[in-house]
Amino acid sequence: MAAIYSGIHLKLKSPQTPWEDKLKLARFAWISSQCLLPNKEQVLLDWSTHALTGWYSHKVEFSQNVLEGLWCYLDDVLRSRKLRSLLGQGKTISLRLNMAQLLLDRLRECACAGSGQSVCVTTLLSVCQGILSSPALSSIFTTKYELMVDLLAKFCSLACRELQQPSLTGALPAHMKSELEMTESVASEDEPMTEAPQNQPNSDSDPTRSEPVAESPPDQPETNESRPQEKESLRSGHTFEVLLQVLSCYLSVQRQQANPNRVFTMVSNHLIQPVVLLRHLLTSGERTLSHTHLRLRQQLCRDIRVKIDSVLQLALFSPEHLASYKEELLPSKEDSSKRGPGGMKGLLKPVGAVLDKLSDKGYCEPSMHYAVKSNAFTLLFKFFLENYGRGGEEEKRMLCFYFLTRLISALDVGLDGPPVSAVIPPEQSSPPAASCSPESWSLALLAVEALLSQALSADIYNVAADRIRHGEVQLKFYTALAQMLFNQAQPSIPAWYRCLKVLLGLNHLILEPDLDQVLSLAWVDTECMETRVQRARQLMVCSLLQTYTKLRQLPRFFSELLSIICRPALDDLRPPLLFEGVSASLRTCLLDTPPSHGLEICSSVLENIRRYILPDLVKEGSKEEKMEVERQEGGDDTGEKEGDKTDGERGDAALKLFSLSQLLHAVFFSLKTLDNASPLPLVRQTHSLMEEMWHVVKDLLQLVSVEKKATRVGIETDTGLIKKKSRKSIKNTDHRESKNASDSQSGVMWKQKTQEAALLLRYTWVEVDTLFHIHCSKYTSQESAQTASASVLSHIESLVSGEIFAASLQPSCSPVSFLLLKLLTLQQMKKVMLDTPLLSQPSTAALLSRAAHFILAREELDVSLDGEQVWDGQIGSVNASSYLVAHWYLVTSNLPLIAPYLTGEDVGCMADVLVSSLLGRQTGGGKDQLPGCLSVSHISSQLIQSPILVELPPLFSATVRSLTKRITGVLMATSAPQVGPMLLKLQEVGLPEKGAAVNQLEGDADQTPPAVKKSEAIVEQILRSSKTGEVSVVLSDTQTKELLDLFQIATNLNPDGMNSEDLSCLFLLLCFILSSTSSQPDRATKGPSNPGGDAVFLGRLLRLLTSLLEGRNFQSVLKLIHGSSLLQAAVSSLLVHSNSGRFHSTSSPDRLDLIKAVQVFIRSLVQFIIIRNSSVRLNLEQFTSYLTSNEVAKKQMAVTPASKPAEAPILGKPEAEVSIFSIHLLLASLTSFSQAMTSNLGRSKQMDQTLTQMIARTTAALGPAIEAILQPQPVSQNANQPAGVLGQAFLVKVVTIMLHCEMSSLSVESENKPSGAQPALTHMTLYRGFCQQILKEISSAPRPMDFLVSSLRFLSAFYQAVGGTGREKEEEEEGEEEKKRRKEADELYSQILQCVYRLLAAPWLSQKDGCEVEPAVEELLRHLVERSTTGQLHLVLLVIREGLDTGKLRAGNYREVLSAVIIVKLLSCCHLPEPCSKALWLIAPQLLSAMVFLVRSSSQDVSLTLPFTVPTVTSMTSLLRQGAGRISSPHHVTQVLGALQLVPLDRLTPPVYHAAFLAVHEALFAIIQCHPQVMLDAAPSFLNVFYRLVASIMQEGRQKGDCDSGADSDVYLQCSRLAERMYSHIAATAESFTTLSAFMVAQYVTELQKVTLRPDIKQHLTEGIYRILDLCMEQDIKFLTAGLQMGVREVFSELYSSYTHYHKTQRQGEDKYTA
Secondary structure, three states: OHHHHOOHHHHHHOOOOOHHHHHHHHHHHHHOOOOOOOOHHHHHHHHHHHHHHHHHOOOOOOOHHHHHHHHHHHHHHHHOHHHHHHHHOOOOOOOOOHHHHHHHHHHHHHHOOOOOOOOOHHHHHHHHHHHHOOOOOOHHHHOOHHHHHHHHHHHHHHHHHHHHOOHHHHOOOHHHHHHHHHHHHHHHHHOOOOOOOOOOOOOOOOHHHOOOOOOOOOOOOHHHHHHHHHHHHHHHHHHHHHHHHHHHHHHHHHHOOOOHHHHHHHHHHHHHHHHHHHHHHHHHOOOOHHHHHOOOOHHHHHHHHHHHHHHHHHHHOOHHHHHHHHHHHOOHHHHOOOOOOOHHHOOOOHHHHHHHHHHOOOOOOHHHHHHHHHHHHHHHHHHHHHHHOOOOOHHHHHHHHHHHHHHHHHOOOOOOOOOOOOOOOHHHOOOOOOOOOHHHHHHHHHHHHHHHHHHHHHOOOOHHHHHHHOOOHHHHHHHHHHHHHHHOOOOOOHHHHHHHHHHHHHOHHHHHHHHHHHHHHHHHOOOOOOHHHHHHHHHHHHHHHHHHHHOOOHHHHHHHHHHHHHOOOOOOOOOOOOOHHHHHHHHHHHHOOOHHHHHHHHHHHHHHHHHHHHHHHHHHHHHHHHHHHHHHOOOOHHHHHHHHHHHHHHHHHHHHHHHHHHHHHHHHHHOOOOOOOOOHHHHHHHHHHHHHHHHHHHHHHHHHHHHHHHHHHHHHHHHHHHHHOOOOOHHHHHHHHHHHHHHHHHHHHHHHHHHHHHHHHHHHHHHHHHHHHHHOOOOOOHHHHHOOOOOHHHHHHHHHHOOOHHHHHHHHOOHHHHHHHHHHHHHHHHHHHHOHHHHOOHHHHHHHHHHHHHHHOHHHHOOOOOOOOEEOOOHHHOOOOOHHHHHHHHHHHOHHHHHHHOOHHHHHHHHHHHHHHHHHHHOOOOOOOOOOOEEHHHHHHHHHHOOOOOOOHHHHHHHHHHHHHHHHHHHHOOOOOOOHHHHHHHHHHHOOOOOOOOOOOOOOOOOOOHHHHOOHHHHHHHHHHHHHOOOOEEEOHHHHHHHHHHHHHHHOOOHHHOOHHHHHHHHHHHHHHHHHEEEOOOOOOOOOOOOOHHHHHHHHHHHHHHHHHOOOOOHHHHOOOOHHHHHHHHHHHHHHHHHOOOOOOOOHHHHHHHHHHHHHHHHHHHHHHHHOOOOHHHHHHHHHHHHOOHHHHHHHHHHOOOOOOOOOOOEOEHHHHHHHHHHHHHHHHHHHHHHHHHOOOOOOHHHHHHHHHHHHHHHHHHHHHHHHHHOOOOHHHOOOOHHHHHOHHHHHHHHHHHHHHHHHHHHHHHHHOOOOOOOOOOOHHHHHHHHHHHHHHOOOOOOOHHHHHHHHHHHHHHHHHHHOOOOOOOHHHOOHHHHHHHHHHHHHHHHHHHHHHHHHOOOOOOHHHHHHHHHHHHHHHHHHHOOOOHHHHHHHHHHHHHHOOHHHHHOOOHHHHHHHHHHHHHHHOOOOOHHHHHHHHHHHHHHHHHHHHHHHHHOOOHHHHHHHHHHHHHHHHHHHHHOOOOOOOHHHHHHHHHHHOOOOOOOOOHHHHHHHHHHHHHHHHHHHHHOHHHHHHHHHHHHHHHHHHHHHHHHHOEOOHHHHOOHHHHHHHHHHHHHHHHHHHHHHOHHHHHHHHHHHHHHHHHHHOOOOEOHHHHHHHHHHHHHHHOOOOHHHHHHHHHHOOHHHHHHHHHHHHHHHHHHHHHHHHHHOOOO
């Protein structure tokens, strides 16, 4: 046979053989073992590559099918296992060198969209992948660096083409297009920082980038278009996988190159353009559907980007290129001394080469060129900083700065980089290039912001060094950049604000010369109200406030701000000056400002009002009077024009006045109040300021009064003029009327603003004056001196009756004025309440009631809400839309003051508004509320959850009655004739009219209110429904949703605040809904109805009933209906619903939630009956009889195999599922009932007797039911078994409760009977079967968590039943039965121990699941070892010894080691018998040593930190804590400190860092608390470990800009609290650390000098180090002052001065009162 095939080689070479036959022979020769050819594999490879090169070089000719076949053949050969095996065995097989060029040519064809492709791209990619997978074959590329560069460039071009293909998104299905739009919208919301739109290429504009599409035959159906697109997406996904392989191969080749200049040249000339374009496309389209359609995984994109970053960073910024960068970037005078003779041998201008390549517009579409370039600049600067900016050397900082200037200049923002010695002045800077379109401005500002942020983080700007050594070159550049930002202001782009914020962070002097422009453009005159712009603007303004607060220059800052406000406005209406974020920042800053500065700011505001605002208003007022006279005398239109100008100027002045008033209000309300400790000069300054403000308020009040008179005169004059000039032409009359209307509108506007400002200043003055007068006895009120005779009551009378000046403009009174009038009235009410004699006057109560009614304004609350209005909490932002929110906030926040003076109608109205607004919130009105904003529903939600509502019984009762009325209204809307009269009677009895007085019922036990007695009708209906199963009310889906919303509101109410009548009425009504209602879907509603079904509705209803059980007046309900009747009504109604198929469409989790709700309700009500001793025997016996009755048993056994096979329903059918749920419900009811009774055993002998009888009956019913369910169902009745439907976890819980109940009953019986034989368990066979099945299944495969926990608890209970008896007897006294039991217990002990070890070592048990399982494992171990013998403990120790093996950890099997570590931790917490305890603590040092070695080994692998290292440290901590006084040798404790020194704390994610930090801290705490004798010698080691914690939290807690908030920041804040706590513990054990206190302080200030901490973290660390400074002696302070380095010494001086000022004086004051 071999001879037959030996001629194949000749046939392959023969020109007479057809190419189709040659291809078949070649395939046969490759796979056949009978074909004998010398070096066959190499021959066949050479033949195929020779044939391909011959075809492409036109030396041979064959068909296209043969060409494709040759490529496929080559691909099959390269990917075959046979070739891989031969190469692995070391056989030499190679490809022809010209094959590399052939592949590159084909890749170029694929990358060019317009060229025809001679081969399938998928096959070509597969061939490349096969070649690159083998080092021997890939040598055709790797041996020549230029070929690898060309290969990578071709693949990058191909990948870019795939990402830019229009066909992938052009013919998408409709649902995928909608998904794309939704994904893009989500991406835009998730990335607020990237507000610039990423310009995707437009396929229609560039015909060269579209592939030729072959016309499909007419008979081809259109539905098959998705198949080629699916193949295209598969091929595209394969492209990127091969690209990643090419990148990896290229990186290895690049690292092997000996000439870095050559690498730089190749990358900058050939690679940088395609790779940055590819990286941009991968980054910008990461969340779009194109990636999903191309089957691109996020991890694959991330890996490609990482490889691209490595290519660029290693090639462009290697250490060898540093001299070249210095040559190009640094000025010659700074580098002349450092440049050696070989300095010119490197690259020539590397920065220019890179920037020229990136600025070239030929490598990508023009629409995306700027985005690619700007993103590449930020990336390059990041690499430059990482490679050349580290080390802190000044020269490197300047090098990075000059590179930054080149990058910003290349962004075409109109700013040239600095020359060698100076920066181009701002006035000489060139204008922006034409390419910087408005769209590019957004990209440019994003890039500038990113570059500046990186420069700020890298700390390349040293202000002192720049000023002293470099002529402020950096300051000049940044100032020029800021000037450019002002000249080309883009206030509609968030990045513009962020650029200014970063410049401010670099140095406040950069923006100092243009502070007026900053305040004008970024705060006062900005107009864009977009959310992202508002947030960026807010952060910018807050940064300004914080900066000038730190500089102690806040008064000068406000002086500039006031000058901006007072100059003429650019528009008619300026935006609000203060918003929530700025107000909060202003409050914080003013608290950190000296009081004199705050008063200076207020004085400046008042001075500007008096100097610039009031004269304009008064001056224009006199002019207006003259014009009125001219108008009366019949003047011409000149007077009207002057009037327009006058009103406009007065309107501008009024707007400025209101802005200044708002600012003054915010400043005054943020200042620290005066008190008796305030210095007298400060009090005098404050008094003078308040006097000045009083005069301003008087002037404004007088001005408004004058306008009141002028308005009345004007009205009369206009009426007279109309009469006189009625004979004029109609045209002139119409013109005058329209003109007068506009004039009157502008006049009313400025009068409104003036009035608002006057009221705001008046309210501010009254509030602040009262506060100063209360807290500071040295302060005398100006009002008391001026209006001593006036009474506070007269002020209230004038405000309530409308006699104050605001009533003159009542028709046009603004919402702000109304709100301020209410605030003034409230303030006067407070004054009255503080004056006890005045409060006791007869007329005061009536006047206070009128004032409260005026503040509440019931007619305003009755207005319906059109949508959900919001308010940001600022008085200046109150308008017609947000007034209702502000009004409701005013009322609810002052309820304790006004509630006692409200009538019943007022209280009822408030309750209705409260419930209505909460219902609006439930229906989705408040879901899109902005953070920091208030709404009516949000305020109501806060009120109903606060304890204040409970303290107001009338309002609380009215709220409950309003809820009850609404629930009754929903039920009455169902048109149920049989219950309509009953509900109507309930509504009449339980809900009085609004005008009736609201009385509080205390729930007296001896007296039942008459209204409650009349509730017998609803009780009768509940009892009738529970017996007959009759449904009286049918609810629609809409009504069910309304009831659910009302249930949610009732759940938030505190049941302890309900009186007897309200609680009884509400509870019985809810019980009626449970027992007498059903549901049906709405016919008019289309789509899914009531998601979650009836199970969700009934579950929430049962949870609400359970919460009402906790009310202190619930006993009144049991006076109307027995507790057993309530229990029976709940269970029977659910059984009726189940049997009627109501839960058929409900999902399994919702049904499980319903079962849990039933169980909680039963347990709570039974617990209440037993504790309150409410007819215990009667209630429990009735409910037990019901659950164990024959009728219920028949229902329960309906689906069990005990019934006849022909009659039993088939599982999986609806009736079977209904019956299964009934069984589930009955079993859950029985178990929860039994559990509640078992938990109350031991109260009294009589009670125990009753409970044991009931428990015996319920257990007797549970046993047969479980056994029947566990019996296998006949095969003829289909697949599912009842046990499988109910769930393993549920059945295990039921059997566990049965076992507990039996054991508890037997324990009580054995105590009451004389000593004798131990009674046996009734269902022991069932328990044994469960135990064996659990031991088989618990660790064999992944199991649900609830099954694992319930199984461990069952094993614990079962071992307690088996092994916990008979231990008292001696072995010689034991009978055969006892020996048999002991043997069974020993076997069970060993089985359980091995089972626990296997479970904890299971690879499928995650760390989270392990934490959930640990409590159950600990309970099981506690029962195992609490009475164990030394032999049984020896088994445990053997398991631990086998697990604590470092070899297993090194082999990668850390789960087995972790299992032993967890067992050690749990075992140390268990109470052992005395012999076992001695044995355990005798070997505890060996366990510690073993775990120390494990920690040292695992610390080398950072990935094991969370899953292994942290649990091991926690286990050591448990041993140390429990071993206090038992571990005698200090050496082992010192070993633990050595292991803690190695726990990783660097480069960890926040959750892992927190876990590691907490574990190390707790270990240190255990050592210092439980082993103080060790600290005498191990204090240095202890402090070294603690210093690692402090240094790490100072690194992680440094300021990072916008990243300082969120969940991750809370992690570091918690760690700083732990560090502060440890400092306090160290200070408490001063005898061990006295000599080392100075060393600790030196370490702290050395680390503090390196970073800028977040304020909250710094606060905790500073408080901690204060405790250490308490230990320092005077010589220690002198030593630190003299011995620390220069920069560190300043930090210590500042720390010690703050310690002396704040902490030391306080401590000395406390020491005076310390014995």
